Amino acid sequence: MHERDLSALDRFRKAIREGNEEDQFITAHHLLGSGNNKEALIAYEILLQLYPEKKGYCLFRQGDCYIKLEEEEKSIDCYEDAYKFGYDLDEVDQAIWNACEAAYYKFREIDIVKRYLAILPEGNSVRYALSIIENKR
Numbered sequence: 001m002h003e004r005d006l007s008a009l010d011r012f013r014k015a016i017r018e019g020n021e022e023d024q025f026i027t028a029h030h031l032l033g034s035g036n037n038k039e040a041l042i043a044y045e046i047l048l049q050l051y052p053e054k055k056g057y058c059l060f061r062q063g064d065c066y067i068k069l070e071e072e073e074k075s076i077d078c079y080e081d082a083y084k085f086g087y088d089l090d091e092v093d094q095a096i097w098n099a100c101e102a103a104y105y106k107f108r109e110i111d112i113v114k115r116y117l118a119i120l121p122e123g124n125s126v127r128y129a130l131s132i133i134e135n136k137r
Contacts, residue, residue, distance in 0.1 A: 008034045008036055009036060011027045012024070012027040012028055012043050014027075015027040021050075024050070028040060028043040028047055028061070032064060032065060037068040041069075044059075045058075056085035057082070059078045059081045060082035060092065060095070063075040063079040063095060064095075072100070072102050072103035072112075073103060076099045076103075076119075079099065080092075080096065093120055093123045096123070097116055097125040097129075100113055101125075113129050114133065117129050
């Protein structure tokens with residue numbers, strides 16, 4: 001696990017006060033990359049409020065925060081919402097499948113695999129999801 005980088009949080013705060021949009025997004029991304037996952041989650045919530053036109057991106061990154069916090073179901077919610085707000089289908093598809101797969105192997109709940117199929121019935125991992133369901137029977 002990453003050592004908490006409090007200077008990254010300070011840089012985000014400074015970027016919000018003094019920086020431009022690009023600086024703000026870069027410092028939020030650095031929070032996530034430096035293991036400050038809860039802080040990154042809040043940072044992307046702040047950015048979502050400041051830049052509503054980037055809602056899909058912010059929701060997607062919040063999903064990434066939840067994955068790192070091992071809260072797969074919340075991450076799936078964020079990824080699904082990101083897609084609804086226009087975020088890239090291929091990235092969302094892969095992220096949702098990764099979260100569903102991780103949750104399935106963690107909890108052995110087949111409903112999480114079925115959730116993937118409900119969200120993305122034409123997704124890239126449909127065959128793998130169906131094989132998990134079939135083998136569970």
